[in-house]
Amino acid sequence: MQIIIYIKSKISNGEWTIGSPIPSQRMLAKMFNVNRSTVITALDELMADGLVTGIPGKGTVVTNNTWTLMGKEAMANWGDSVSKGIHEASMSTVQKINDAESDSGLIQLSKGELSPNIFPLEQMKLIMREVSEQLEPFGYEEPKGNPSLREAVSNYLENRGMKVSPSSILIVSGALQALHLISIGLLQKGADVMLEQPSYLYSLSVFQSAGMNLCGLPMDREGLKPEALKQMNEHGKNVLYTIPSFHNPTGVLMTNNRRMQIIKACEHERLPIIEDDVYRDLWIDTPPPLPLKTMDRHGNVLYLGSLSKSLSPGLRIGWLVGPEAVIARLADLKMQSDYGSSSLSQQVAAKWLSSGAYDTHIESVRKELRERRNIVLKYLEKHLGQFADWDIPAGGFFIRVRLRPEFRVGKLFQKAYASGVLLNPGSIYAERDGQYFRISFAYDALNRLEEGIQRIGMLVRS
Amino acid sequence: MQIIIYIKSKISNGEWTIGSPIPSQRMLAKMFNVNRSTVITALDELMADGLVTGIPGKGTVVTNNTWTLMGKEAMANWGDSVSKGIHEASMSTVQKINDAESDSGLIQLSKGELSPNIFPLEQMKLIMREVSEQLEPFGYEEPKGNPSLREAVSNYLENRGMKVSPSSILIVSGALQALHLISIGLLQKGADVMLEQPSYLYSLSVFQSAGMNLCGLPMDREGLKPEALKQMNEHGKNVLYTIPSFHNPTGVLMTNNRRMQIIKACEHERLPIIEDDVYRDLWIDTPPPLPLKTMDRHGNVLYLGSLSKSLSPGLRIGWLVGPEAVIARLADLKMQSDYGSSSLSQQVAAKWLSSGAYDTHIESVRKELRERRNIVLKYLEKHLGQFADWDIPAGGFFIRVRLRPEFRVGKLFQKAYASGVLLNPGSIYAERDGQYFRISFAYDALNRLEEGIQRIGMLVRS
Known part of the structure; x- marks a missing residue:
């Protein structure tokens, strides 16, 4: 080797x-x-x-060989378009983090996933047994996805204030696939994707790979600033990507007032919106304001949801909601790229949502997240209180920590990694200021989370 | 228009x-x-x-609305690149057939899927129960796919004469996704994809959508003709796509001798090969010759397999085998587009392959296909013997029927459809000669297959 x-x-x-x-x-x-x-x-x-x-x-x-050669050239171009949008160094950091996230020896302050301890194993087994008992011969699903699942998602959304019929819902293999389909099917090369800066989207290359540019806009504690959208769509081909609820990596929850302003500004600019709402169910203190999509009277918003954050990413089940004509096109495109998502996964997901098991599960997830957040905030206070500050997230997985200016996050990331702790430096999300890092309180065991934060504290101290 | x-x-x-x-x-x-x-x-x-x-x-x-407008322009480009490669009319026929295939009122001589009667329902239930009993909390799978499944695919391929390690295997959501990844990740815009003419690939738009051209080459009863490959890769960016075993739509099985010639010709032209071998296990008379991939000493061949044809397309599980460096790249790309295939589907597929249940199942599929083929050949003889001829396929799902020149397939397709029978005119596969149509003996019930063929006979007669 x-x-x-x-x-x-x-x-x-x-x-x-x-x-x-x-x-x-x-x-x-x-x-x-x-x-x-x-x-x-x-x-x-x-x-x-x-x-x-x-x-x-x-x-x-x-x-x-021919493939390697061919691949090399093609991938070089691919890489080019990626590096246009994103700082080369941060992409290699992303790569490093992605690889390191499967290293169970490391303390994972990085992973944006629910802990295996929160995985509802017995309920999942039960649902799989139920699905297998009721199983019929299955083949390809309909282009928009399994009808029972779309029905269940439609009800799920209605409980969250959004009335959409199953025919306006496309089942996708996770929210990322929705972005991939939008990038290859709806947007034009050279289009600007407006987004909060920082944003998780900066650590992906889905839009840049398809030839779009990312264009970061300022945000504050209420979310994206609507003034920033002025005259941002002069050529009519741009789009806004936003994570209004428990934004990644900042944890910011956009206020209701701000949501109304954003909708209004986008209508005025004729700027369509991709609303990434995958963290919605992970509220800790109070439910978030209604989605932008519920305020949208012109079919301006494409809405993304998913079971990856709240149940399991291994199901690869998410949904995209939008005007029926757009959904039909993206469904067609999905058929062209993978002939639809796994029927088994769709059946299992439908059962989770329609049986009420999901609601029970998400209740206990919230309880667990509340506990974890509160304890981790204490660890932070204890080990990093002198050196850093942070806001208290009202939901989601993440705390965004700001290190005092005399310390450097890049160096801290390297040293933490060397001492067995993985955290996410703000640079991969295009933080304007190099003092931020993101930690997740959702994944690793509590004692390991404390161990990790303690080590970080020691590194900063030394 | x-x-x-x-x-x-x-x-x-x-x-x-x-x-x-x-x-x-x-x-x-x-x-x-x-x-x-x-x-x-x-x-x-x-x-x-x-x-x-x-x-x-x-x-x-x-x-x-804004999305529709945006989509329209993007999709217009999309449509343009599609229509460059394929006759507009045949694409709308494909659309019509795709829609009609979910109409259970129609007699389905079209559908390239195993009949629900052949679906191994009890065994599938059993395997799902086993998977659920052994379930552990699951999240994202590794970029190349679930390790047990890759191990199982590696053994499966070894039983078919191909020695490849699990690290050279990428799990994909069906063979189509493999083509999609190759088209966006390895090939260059403007590249020519050589292929048999006719070919199933003509009815898809996966390569044309990504900016490649399809370039049909002649075939005979032994498969693709190697002479046709001469000087077909002058700029070093083309690729050959071939279905050597039970070719769709012709049913042709490429001989061993022809396989060796193709491999040699491609080596000489430095033309890489995509070998689509999804029908391999569906042999009826004798096992097919070894895959091209087994004769490939230079990493020239990317090999595609799938459970869609032999078990169920609803699992959305296929595999791509190639040089490790290429597989790693495509794995990366797959992560960028959907973060991997469903963990549940992968676990179920692994159990099918590793438990031996798949081998037992495929034996009975072969027996069923043999019976269906033989009976359908009799129906054809009885109702269409005077008006058409055909070769006897040695495997797969399809019989390619050639109508005598005084009749027109386009008209027959329309009339058959109007009388409740769906068949696939050769035009959607770019048959050079307008006298062919394809029927599948794998899907509909036998009495309905006879009913359908009888109606066709009556239409031709009248």
């Missing part, structure tokens, strides 16, 4: 170009202090991957 | 604003010198697009 990684990195770095000979088997054996047979095994695998070839009389040379 | 383009341009120019009435049907008929029924057809399409609405007492008015 070491030999393979070594050679691959040489090739991908561009250090060893196509046609260049690689070190002899003898030399590699010596370098890695292994038998020649081990070297041969490694070379065989590289040959199978098409990266190197044995050429009689010349030894083993870097060849590369 | 002229009427639609005229009205759309008026709206997108801003000449006709929201709420404004459009000219009366009578006037439009006069303007374009057509029947009123033609005007009505055009208006229906605009209504379906959400651009206009009939309002009692006011006639037809422009409705529209």
